[in-house]
Amino acid sequence: MDKPLTIAGRTFGxxxxxxxxxFSSPEVMKKAIDASGAEVVTVALRRVELDNPQDNILSAIDSSRFLLLPNTSGARDAxxxxRLARLARAAGCDPWIKLxxxxxxxxxxxxxxxxxxAAEILVKEGFVVLPYINADPILAKRLEEVGTATIMPLGSPIGSNRGIRTRDSIEIIIEKATVPVVVDAGLGAPSHVAEAMEMGADAVLVxxxxAVARDPESMARAFxxxxxxxREAYxxxxxxxGRKAEASSPLTGFLR
Amino acid sequence: MDKPLTIAGRTFGxxxxxxxxxFSSPEVMKKAIDASGAEVVTVALRRVELDNPQDNILSAIDSSRFLLLPNTSGARDAxxxxRLARLARAAGCDPWIKLxxxxxxxxxxxxxxxxxxAAEILVKEGFVVLPYINADPILAKRLEEVGTATIMPLGSPIGSNRGIRTRDSIEIIIEKATVPVVVDAGLGAPSHVAEAMEMGADAVLVxxxxAVARDPESMARAFxxxxxxxREAYxxxxxxxGRKAEASSPLTGFLR
Amino acid sequence: MDKPLTIAGRTFGxxxxxxxxxFSSPEVMKKAIDASGAEVVTVALRRVELDNPQDNILSAIDSSRFLLLPNTSGARDAxxxxRLARLARAAGCDPWIKLxxxxxxxxxxxxxxxxxxAAEILVKEGFVVLPYINADPILAKRLEEVGTATIMPLGSPIGSNRGIRTRDSIEIIIEKATVPVVVDAGLGAPSHVAEAMEMGADAVLVxxxxAVARDPESMARAFxxxxxxxREAYxxxxxxxGRKAEASSPLTGFLR
Amino acid sequence: MDKPLTIAGRTFGxxxxxxxxxFSSPEVMKKAIDASGAEVVTVALRRVELDNPQDNILSAIDSSRFLLLPNTSGARDAxxxxRLARLARAAGCDPWIKLxxxxxxxxxxxxxxxxxxAAEILVKEGFVVLPYINADPILAKRLEEVGTATIMPLGSPIGSNRGIRTRDSIEIIIEKATVPVVVDAGLGAPSHVAEAMEMGADAVLVxxxxAVARDPESMARAFxxxxxxxREAYxxxxxxxGRKAEASSPLTGFLR
Known part of the structure; x- marks a missing residue:
């Protein structure tokens, strides 16, 4: 039996x-999230009206079932x-932040x-920090040392659908990490997420x-x-x- | 809803x-086949004692649930x-043959x-022929023209676990084929079979x-x-x- | 010192x-050929007027310096x-043919x-046959057995500039071949031809x-x-x- | 005609x-450097006895013909x-440093x-700084902004001979850079350096x-x-x- 994914002491199925x-609409998004089985859902703080209970995104996501993970998308510096992270907490969000x-x-x-x-500051202020980074093993180690809850290296640029183009570096990150490694960005097909999990990643973010599939709900199920x-294969x-073939059946050659 | 896989008029779920x-034992094999959900199971004729009702492999596979597909593994020429195909039919097998x-x-x-x-001869003799080939689009077309039921191009050498190293050619084969394309050989991980299906292959053989996984039953489920x-993603x-990033959320930059 | 390339007993520098x-003109072509250092130059029989001494292509290539190798480009079957090969010989060409x-x-x-x-027929008729093939190791071996002078596997489709997308198969072809292996088709950059030679190919065709470079003469020199x-690296x-780093200089750490 | 490579106002052929x-000996090294045509030669400070005129490495390299570029190999932090860079300058080296x-x-x-x-400090102290980095486009930009003379992204880990496994990122670095981009580390074959130059890199370091080739002098010539x-191809x-073939010769089909 697999252990559940555990981030900062919280477990996820x-x-x-x-x-x-x-997503084309909150309804489409909601169905896709349900089909995906995801328990962590990221949301761009800039898109959310934190103090508006009618906000479409927030109301579409049932926060009793999901961890709503705000991200600092759009931030250009620490x-x-x-500042974005603090705003989110002030508005009543959990102190989790995708940086x-x-x-x-x-x-x-x-x-x-x-x-x-930013990670150093936010960890000190009590945030659970999940940083999005280039696939840089030394940086990953340093973030872990300042206390981030995960490492989130990119497979390829956001939205590029190119899959894992940083395989060598992610392998090293996984080998060295003591916190969960979540491969993030560029994962454009189920084969890409399967590959990440086969390499030993702890999770992926898609x-x-x-969102842009012809049928997002089916695509979520596929992912x-x-x-x-x-994961199961791992x-x-x-x-x-290897390079050589290995016969599936021994070549006894009884025919000759 | 997906249509079922149809080979020579027979449908498979x-x-x-x-x-x-x-496989290390018939029991392990049987559990793995069950977990895989496969409905077509190949067996090397050379390994089977066709006239022996106690034969381990045959008795482990319930032929009412599975299509037992004999292969001519070990044959060095047409x-x-x-000869192997005829032996199988003479022993009472269905006239299906993986060539x-x-x-x-x-x-x-x-x-x-x-x-x-060999395909030409066997098709004329009434066999349903599923040929294993190099990923050669012209050969694939010619086999189709002599009446084979599928095309089974290799991803990489048998048993190599290298995945799809012939992607360009398989793409062309899929584009041109009018019979099912089953990617065969070298598929070493779930990400490999997912990739084949995402490309539009009709099926895969693993x-x-x-068989050699630490836990074949779990691995079968993973595949x-x-x-x-x-398939669902396809x-x-x-x-x-693409090369450039596309933000998951529009960059409205409300912060500035 | 390297041995010269020898095909059917003839050596090439x-x-x-x-x-x-x-090429945009015979003059551009001529300059590019000179810059390339090539001694074997292929020409499509269909483009050549064999009995016309004013034919632009033939007159642009000095046949005392180059082996003019006619190809059967455009032939759809054996x-x-x-027929094309015989026409070429009847017109006085050397009995060499790129098939x-x-x-x-x-x-x-x-x-x-x-x-x-076609190779079988032409070899029997005394032609020196250089066949263009998919990167199929078994076919390569069979062609060698009927007496072809080389094997010319494709790197990727003609004119695609994709480089060597059939690396695994070409490695096996080189390992097994006893005649020269000339990688042909798809080689779009000097790095591609260098890679072919590093793998142990005997020659390449570009x-x-x-021809379509902005500056074909410089590009020929680059190739x-x-x-x-x-070749020199090979x-x-x-x-x-390997996977791990190896320091270029031992880590004695005298500083500490 | 190509412009010469210019780093910090100094040009190199x-x-x-x-x-x-x-290298197995200073003599082997000297011959390889000569054959390579290199005009910039890096040397690990830790390996050099800066105040010893008999030092084998220093005496093997004629500093009137080469820029001797000390590197800080072995340094674990800024x-x-x-400290290493200052030691080199104090001993009379040029104020160039590979960081x-x-x-x-x-x-x-x-x-x-x-x-x-370290780059910030050294630039302020008047050093010409050539930093070795992961293939991280944002970091490259920041280094450029603090005034480094080049960017030296790695192709793959030092000594791994894996070639350019960071192609997407190096393409972006080249696209954005205003200082020379020198691809460093992991370049194991001439095809790898050719690829870097075809992408538009300004130089490479090998x-x-x-050093470990069977014949380092020939290998240097090959690189x-x-x-x-x-470079010429670029x-x-x-x-x-592209994906489709394009015939080298138009398909006029005069045969039909």
Missing amino acids: SRLLMGTGK DEAV EVTPDPHYLLPDPVETLK NTAI KKGVEAG LAGLGRS | SRLLMGTGK DEAV EVTPDPHYLLPDPVETLK NTAI KKGVEAG LAGLGRS | SRLLMGTGK DEAV EVTPDPHYLLPDPVETLK NTAI KKGVEAG LAGLGRS | SRLLMGTGK DEAV EVTPDPHYLLPDPVETLK NTAI KKGVEAG LAGLGRS
Whole structure:
């Protein structure tokens, strides 16, 4: 039996985290989240009206069933990210924050230095910090040392659907990490999330690939199965790959 | 709703075909087959004692639930393959045959010319022929033209667990085929089968990766989910991959 | 010191073969061929007026310096290919022929069965046959057995510039071959030809990438260097690649 | 005509930089450097006895022909790196420094935060700083902003010979950079350096692959040609790669 995913002492039955951007409507989003089985749902603070009980996104997500994880999407430096996190907590959110610091609007790649700086501040203020980072093993280790709850390396740029293009680095991150590794960004197909889980990642986060699918609800179900498939295969002991063929059946050649 | 996989007029609820080589025991094999949900199970004729009702493999597989698909594994040319196929039919098997002609024992790669030759003969004799081939789009087309029931291109050498290393060719085969395309050989992880299904393959065949796993039953379940995940994603409309990031949430930048 | 490339007893100082299609003019082509250092130049029989001494392509290539290698480009089956080859010889060409049988005009992929059939006929008629094939190790072996002078597996579809997308198969072909292996088609950059030579290929053939470059003469020179670089590296003994870092300098840490 | 490589106002005729670790003897190293055409030669400060005129490495390299570029290999944080750089200058070296901060001895991956910190200090003290970094586009931009003379992203871990496994990120770094981009680490074959140059990198640095070759002198020559091939191809305008074939010769089909 698999152990549940545990982040900062809280356990989750699902290893698929979901983002809420780009859906065509709150109804479509709600159905996709249900189908995904996700228990952690990220939401961009900028999109949420925190003090408005009618806010579409918040009202679509039942916070008794899901951990609503605000992210600092759009923050360009540590200051902005810290400010967003504090706003969220002041509005009554749990003190969990997905930390994103992306100074460049083009590729939305994370800033390693500002991310580390913000993480240090937020951890000290009692936040549970889940930082989005480039697949940089040294940075991952440093974030862990300042007390982040997870490491969230990117597979490829946000929304690119390119899959895991940073495999070597993510392998090292997983090898060295003592907190959960959640592969985030660029995961565009169930095969991509399965691959992440087969490598030993603890979880994955998906948004665009589900939200913009022709049928988001089915796609969410497909990703759910992809995550479970990869995880089960990891636990069941995948074989090594080799260059030579190995016959599935011994070549006794009784015919000759 | 997905249509069922249909091969030569017969429909199957599962798109995962399973091989029976390399299992540590018939019991382990039986549990893995059950967990996989497979409805087509291949068996090497050379390993089966066709006239022996006590044969372990045959008795482990309930032929009312499964299509037992004999393969010509070990045949080095068309003659040997044809001879094996006829033996199977004479012993009372269904006239379905997975055609494998592999003159080289090292990499077990299929011979395109002998495979085509054997396919022609067997189709004329009324066999339902499922040929194992290199990922060669022209050969695939020619086999289809002589009347094979499927095309079974290899992802990578048998037993290598390398996944789909012939992606460009398989894409073309799928684009051009009018019979089901079943990706066979080398599929070593659920992410590999998911990838095949996402590309539009109709089915996959797996053996080694399940049989030699630490826990074959769990691994079979993982592959089942991988196949379903890939198929559902294919039907739900996967997005295109791109180079640039696309923010999951619009960058309104309310903070500034 | 490297041995020269030897095909059918004839030696060549260059391991870069060049095609002559798609150039903007015979003058541009001539300069590119000179810059490439190629000694074997392929020409599509269909493009050449064999009995016309003013033919632009033929007159642009000095046949005392180059082996003019006619190809059967456009042939859709063995018959057409054989017919083209005989026409070329009847017109006074050397009995060397690059055998191309491509029934599908879309991807121009070679037909394994017709290619083998044509090769057998042409070898018997005294031709020196250089067959263009899919990267199929068994087919390569069979062609060698009927007496072809080389094996010319494709890296990727003609004109696609995708490089070597059939690496696993080409490695096996090289391992098993006793005639020269010339990687053909899809080689779109010097890094691609260098890679082929580093793998142990005996030569490469390039056309599109040079012909359609902004500056074909410079590009030809670049490919020449790429081939030489890859060949020299192959002979000088490339290291193995590994996963872990190895410090270029021992970590004595005298500073501490 | 190509412009020369210019770093911090100094021009270089070669775009191949060479490291000096792992050679079997100073003589072998000297011959390889000569064959490489390199004009910038890195040397680990820890290996050099700066005040000893008999030091083998220093005496093997003619500093009137080469820029001797000391590196801070072995430094685990900014302080150690800064200290090493100052020692080098105090001993009479040029104020150029290849900045390496690698806290983890296993993979020798660079620390983004300490590297930025050391770069800031060293630039202020008048050093010409060439930082070795993970392929992180945001970090690259920040280093450029504090005034480093180049960006040196890794292709893969030092000494791994894996080539460019960070292609997406290096493409972005090249697209955004206003200082020279020198791809460093993991380049194990001429095809790897050619690829870097074809992508538009300004230069590459190679050490292990040359030093540990069976014949380092030939290998150095091979890398020289690989760099030139890639650069020339970049300038001559490489074609785009596509999925479909494009015939090298138009399919007029005169045969039919």
